[in-house]
Amino acid sequence: MPELPEVETIRGGLDRLIVGKTIRSVTPLVEKSYQASPEDTSNFAINASIAAVRRRAKVLIIDLSTKYSLVIHLKMTGQIVFRGDQDFGAGHPTVSMIGELPDRSTRVIIEFVDGSHLFFNDQRKFGWMKLIPTVEIQNLPFMQKVGPEPLEDDFTLEQFKARFKRKGRSKVKAALLDQTVIAGVGNIYADESLFGAKVHPERLVETLTDQDYQNLYDNVRYTMKLAIKKRGSTAKNYIDSEGNRGNYLDTAWVFRKEGQPCPNCGTTIEKIRVAGRGTHICPSCQAKY
């Protein structure tokens, strides 16, 4: 799915596009994609206005004026797309990557009183949207366990190390992907960060040196910041809140570059399987031992 940079890009877009708008209706098209009672929806979503749009890890949070929030996880193929009331129909400039909405992947439609819409699309139906009291968000199991935000100013190298060390017998890539260790890293940026740090994804955490930790810490943060600047990665489904693709993969080092020369040393980039995920490495730059 959308990893931290993609969700952050969507957050920024929604912050500009929907804050202050008032919800006229919420229409779930697939039951498991929208988790809320009809009573809660009519009492706390209908006629509510959008107060703020936040992000924690890969979770998007839309706070409503009623002290309820729409909490959204896009998983692998979720999209949140805004359409103004003039935007319908093919050929309109803001209808960029996808055509008219709703389409067959649309799972929830939110209509605002000004006639604009927010569409929750999700090809694979893994993602969800739930309406819960804002104060309850911190009690969600995921929120209880999720690790620190890697881009926060108070996230230090020491904190990074300490959280990794609890996973001593894991492979480094598995630890990076583990949301209870640090928040927001997914398959694309794990591979990119490991390449940048010159660390092989199958190294056990307990073998990491201080220099490895420094390199990983620096590269996770660098990669995430760069990816936000590039507005995320579009490997297949990802688009931002206006339907535009992300540009990070144009300059990726190794992700989906198998068979191509390493930008660092020219060795052919390989694709292997680590922690059950497709994994891209330069076998020369990222030595296993």
Place this chain on the structure above:
DNA sequence: CACTTGACCTGTCCGC
């Protein structure tokens, strides 16, 4: 307990 694998879904691509 710590760590790895399968399941959840739909769509696409690749080999036979």
Place this chain on the structure above:
DNA sequence: TGCGGACAGGTCAAGT
């Protein structure tokens, strides 16, 4: 062209 299997940005439950 058809069909089966592998794979896809994530996370949880169940397995070892």
